Amino acid sequence: DAGVIQSPRHEVTEMGQEVTLRCKPISGHDYLFWYRQTMMRGLELLIYFNNNVPIDDSGMPEDRFSAKMPNASFSTLKIQPSEPRDSAVYFCASSFTLSAEAFFGQGTRLTVV
Amino acid sequence: SQQGEEDPQALSIQEGENATMNCSYKTSINNLQWYRQNSGRGLVHLILIRSNEREKHSGRLRVTLDTSKKSSSLLITASRAADTASYFCATDTGFQKLVFGTGTRLLVSP
Numbered sequence: 001d002a003g004v005i006q007s008p009r010h011e012v013t014e015m016g017q018e019v020t021l022r023c024k025p026i027s028g029h030d031y032l033f034w035y036r037q038t039m040m041r042g043l044e045l046l047i048y049f050n051n052n053v054p055i056d057d058s059g060m061p062e063d064r065f066s067a068k069m070p071n072a073s074f075s076t077l078k079i080q081p082s083e084p085r086d087s088a089v090y091f092c093a094s095s096f097t098l099s100a101e102a103f104f105g106q107g108t109r110l111t112v113v
Numbered sequence: 114s115q116q117g118e119e120d121p122q123a124l125s126i127q128e129g130e131n132a133t134m135n136c137s138y139k140t141s142i143n144n145l146q147w148y149r150q151n152s153g154r155g156l157v158h159l160i161l162i163r164s165n166e167r168e169k170h171s172g173r174l175r176v177t178l179d180t181s182k183k184s185s186s187l188l189i190t191a192s193r194a195a196d197t198a199s200y201f202c203a204t205d206t207g208f209q210k211l212v213f214g215t216g217t218r219l220l221v222s223p
Contacts, residue, residue: 042215042216043201056210091156093156099143099205101158101161104156106154107153
């Protein structure tokens with residue numbers, strides 16, 4: 001398996017634009033996580049899915065953020081409209097169980113200008 | 114607030130020296146994990162220690178866990194320049210989340 005695959009690796013967009021981040025988890029993993037990393041706040045869990053169902057979205061900062069997992073091999077994190085304070089590195093991770101070793105993707109570095 | 118807090122925030126050593134990082138947490142845990150993050154990359158799992166374990170080894174890594182003090186330490190022996198990275202602890206409290214600490218930035222100079 002190629003590991004967790006995220007796209008794009010880098011995204012620069014203007015304030016107000018819609019941004020969609022994509023993730024392909026490791027095959028067979030039942031859990032998928034979206035994290036955001038900034039210098040100020042560290043690594044924050046935004047939302048996670050179990051068997052494609054969102055379980056905990058309490059970390060999603062506001063209604064501008066939404067995440068979907070239409071099938072076991074694909075998830076998206078959407079920000080609409082984007083704001084400069086959304087600039088961060090967004091990681092997707094997957095694991096067999098909730099507390100097992102998490103495998104992280106390379107991240108998407110988002111810059112909103 | 115963060116469940117795990119690493120200490121120190123930054124550590125600078127020479128190649129060949131040992132590096133010790135500490136993680137303190139606030140609530141009871143099922144297990145504690147350590148991860149490494151190289152600059153610009155995703156996190157990589159290093160080791161998992163369960164709440165009923167006190168010490169675990171993996172290559173040049175040694176992890177200890179003291180549940181009475183709610184703390185863990187990660188020791189990297191005979192450090193190499195390639196060990197330069199940020200190191201995070203993550204705790205499984207059983208409340209449906211794996212919570213990451215703030216990280217220790219390790220710099221190993223040749």
